[in-house]
Amino acid sequence: MTTPATIGGKIFLIFYGLIGCAGTILFFNLFLERLITVIAYVMKSCHERQLRRKGVLPHNGRRGSGSSEVDSLAGWKPSVYYVMLILCVASLIISCCASAMYTPIEGWSYFDSLYFCFVAFSTIGFGDLVSSQNIRYESQGLYRFGNFVFILMGVCCIYSLFNVISIVIKQSINWILKKFACKCCHRCQRRLFRSRRNVVMPGNVRSRRNISIETDVVNESDTDGRRLSGEMISMKDFLASNKVSLAIMQKQLSETANGYPRQMSSNLKQNGFSGGVGALAIMNNRLAETSVDR
Structure with missing residues (x-):
């Protein structure tokens, strides 16, 4: 060697x-x-x-140009399992034909020849069996050319098969992760929301995440376009979680517009809603109450 x-x-x-x-x-x-x-x-x-x-189609259909032909094949991508089956059959046929050549020329058994084909085609190369190492062969030039062709075709098929198998493994892992998703994600999400202070919380939060080994980004389709972090919520969730605040704000605005009695200001302070009128004042009061209670 x-x-x-x-x-x-x-x-x-x-x-x-x-x-x-x-x-x-x-x-x-x-x-x-x-x-x-x-x-x-x-x-x-x-x-x-x-x-x-x-x-349905005419028999004298014309072929399109190169770019249109490629575009027309975009919707005809075969399944990954179909490609894997074709590559398995091609690799098996090449290995069997190459073993039939190695067995009489190298003096190996047919099983050893198949073993050599897999080790050589997968580029593992242990070195226990190596072809074309004898000093002389019958039709040595033809044998070396056939050896080169078989190894080239075998490596192409096996390498492509490994790529397709890796895609199948990735899809299988994603399927397993979806089936056996962590059931404590909902609890962890609730703890995360509870740990945040002074954050407007949505009424209904969906905590199911599309877990995948490809990316750790949450699928927006699973959350109806809303983020699970609570940073972006819809107006519907905002109104549902702040009905009491909006009712108090409307009451204050109505009473102020109609002439709010001054003698009730002391009672209002005791109730904890002093400090102005409007949404900003009510929000400041809520933040202050939250910090005091905690």
């Missing part, structure tokens, strides 16, 4: 590996993207063929 032996060769390998591995990952991602595009094109073509057989 070829490895760098000098310090210069090892330094070159480090910088070359950075660019080479990045380019290889880009190549694999483009391979997966083109595969999804081909699957979408096949699905759309099959659907249009069925419509033509039923007489």
Whole structure:
């Protein structure tokens, strides 16, 4: 197996590996993207063929331009499970064909050849089994070319399969988090609201959150456009939670407009509503009462 032996060769390998591995990952991602595009094109073509057989679409339909063709495929993205099934079948077929080549040439058993294919295609590379290490082979050039083609195709399929499996795992974790959401979130939310001082609280607060490993931002659709922190509330919630305050404010305004008797000011002070007329005065009184009570 070829490895760098000098310090210069090892330094070159480090910088070359950075660019080479990045380019290889880009190549694999483009391979997966083109595969999804081909699957979408096949699905759309099959659907249009069925419509033509039923007489819904004309048989001499013209193909659009490149950009319109890509836009027309936007609604035909295949399911992630469908792509995973196709990649599994492709990886299995490539591994079986490559094992059929390795078994007679390298002298391995068929199971060892399958094991080598998975280790090599997944870029694990334990090194216990390495192909093309003998001194001489029959049709050595053809064998090395076939080895290169099988490894390239196998790595593309396995790497794409790993990407799709990671998406499935992420979706599964999100589903589990939604099913087994923390039941104490509602209690924790109430404690958070109670710990805040001088904050106007909404009447009905929905504490169910859309928990996801992708983001920890609360889904606005689950809270009807309102934030759970209490910073933004609707006018309906404000009126529902401050009915008493609004009633007292209306009473004060009405009595002041009609000529409020001065002899009742002492009783008003005892009731704790002195200090002016209007919403600002009532809010100041409420804040003062809250600070005194606490």
